[in-house]
Amino acid sequence: MVKIERSFPAPSSLEAEAKKKSGSYEKSDVVERLKQDFHNKCYICELKNLQDPQVEHLLPHKNGRYPERKFDWNNLFWSCGHCNGVKNQNIYDSGILDCCKVDPEKRIIFRLKEEQIELLPLMKQADEETDRTIELIKAVFNLRNTGMRVYKSDMRLKELQKEMNILFKNLNDLKKRPDKRIVLYKLRALLKRESAFAAFKRCYVRERIDEYPQLESYIQ
């Protein structure tokens, strides 16, 4: 999970739809804007180019029990169906980090360790939202309570490993040829917030910045 810059003003359909008896919070203007603002990446698992994107409510509207949440632009997020489904449990109802308002990279350490993800709070006394966010991200990579979830969690873990291997290859190339501009160019793209699994890649480099001082500006 990385920081997202939400654009304003809110898509215009939201205000009109909120006044209707059964209005929709996913008209084209909302969908297009979320896709753009979130770089077509699930804000929870960071999988790119989603086949099954969904408009997710950070704080659930509970079938309209909280109508003010349903059409609130600040409460609408871009996620994959897998993460939306996993998050749809009472334990997450009191909220996770709002990545449009706080920078998750300043709260959480993201690591891939021996084919498992490891997420730790950065601060000794983490707030509840950080703890719940950690639980949720761990769950979307690890949950195996149905056959489909085994498949979807494994798929995300494999995609993360693939992306990390591309990063490792380029970091190796950089060590061998520190003057090669194409390698720096590739690393800059790999470390952009909009790239797949950016939080994990940026954290890896951040924790080894002494070895790669020339990448400092790419992880700001």
Ligand SMILES: [Zn+2]
């Ligand atoms: Zn996801």
